[in-house]
Amino acid sequence: MKILDYLETRRSFLISGSLIGLAALSSPLLLPGCGEKEEKAGEVTAPEDLMREHGVLRRIFLIFDDLVVRLKQEQEFPPAVLTEAATLIRRFIEDYHEKLEEDYVFPRFEKAGKLVDLVETLRRQHHAGRTITDFLLSPAATADRQKLAASLQAFTRMYRPHAAREDTVLFPAFRSVVSPQEFLELGDKFEDQEEARFGKGGYEKIVVQVAGLEQALGIEDLARFTPQVQV
Ligand SMILES: [Fe+2]
Ligand SMILES: [Fe+2]
Numbered sequence: 314m315k316i317l318d319y320l321e322t323r324r325s326f327l328i329s330g331s332l333i334g335l336a337a338l339s340s341p342l343l344l345p346g347c348g349e350k351e352e353k354a355g356e357v358t359a360p361e362d363l364m365r366e367h368g369v370l371r372r373i374f375l376i377f378d379d380l381v382v383r384l385k386q387e388q389e390f391p392p393a394v395l396t397e398a399a400t401l402i403r404r405f406i407e408d409y410h411e412k413l414e415e416d417y418v419f420p421r422f423e424k425a426g427k428l429v430d431l432v433e434t435l436r437r438q439h440h441a442g443r444t445i446t447d448f449l450l451s452p453a454a455t456a457d458r459q460k461l462a463a464s465l466q467a468f469t470r471m472y473r474p475h476a477a478r479e480d481t482v483l484f485p486a487f488r489s490v491v492s493p494q495e496f497l498e499l500g501d502k503f504e505d506q507e508e509a510r511f512g513k514g515g516y517e518k519i520v521v522q523v524a525g526l527e528q529a530l531g532i533e534d535l536a537r538f539t540p541q542v543q544v
Contacts, residue, residue, distance in 0.1 A: 358497070358500040359413075359418075359487065359499040359503050360485070361500075362500065362503045362507075363484060363503075364480055366405070366516075367476040369406070369519055370410075371473075373523060375532060376526050376530060377468060378469065379530045379532050380395055380465055380530075381465050391529060391530070392455050393529075394526055396450065398526055399446055400450065401523065401526075402442075402446050402449075403446050406442075407442065409507070409511075411439045411442075413503055414479070415436070415439065418483070421491055422486075422490055424490075425489075431482065432483070435479065438472070442471065445464050448464055449461075
């Protein structure tokens with residue numbers, strides 16, 4: 314490379330480097346302007362947080378599905394798995410996830426007069442879900458296999474569309490009922506509450522616990538859900 318070419322290349326490099334530096338300086342990551350909270354890369358927003366909690370719920374559906382098959386086909390039934398899965402539903406979904414929805418999400422829609430019929434149904438379903446979980450955690454749960462299977466099926470039948478509707482209709486509309494500032498602050502609030510309830514890395518620990526239940530039932534291999542298809 315000729316010396317002039319080299320200098321020109323180096324000058325371009327330095328200019329682009331300075332521009333990148335300026336861009337980085339003006340990014341919200343480094344300059345949160347005047348105390349206003351701004352969206353940061355990699356930060357989990359409130360709807361994202363709730364959606365990934367739905368992922369845990371969906372994995373518990375698979376556990377319930379497997380328990381239903383065992384109950385109906387008179388196979389070996391592990392009551393400890395039922396109790397642990399229902400306890401997770403109570404602690405993580407009903408007492409935490411749904412409480413966030415009831416305290417911070419639903420009231421914003423009700424106040425704004427948006428999606429109120431949907432919110433009313435979602436509230437009623439939370440109540441119905443808690444009634445089923447009360448039964449699943451009671452000593453009576455394992456006394457009648459048919460009744461237990463029907464309760465597990467009623468739970469998953471209601472919550473599959475419930476979570477799907479929240480993911481596809483309610484949560485995407487959340488930004489329209491809160492200010493941009495409040496939207497970001499709620500993301501932080503949800504994270505703080507998660508840590509206060511379940512400790513640091515609490516979500517990850519819950520996922521490990523669910524994976525352990527899948528393992529106990531022998532349904533942990535994702536590939537087992539792939540159908541045999543002709544190529
Ligand atoms: Fe919900
Ligand atoms: Fe939810």
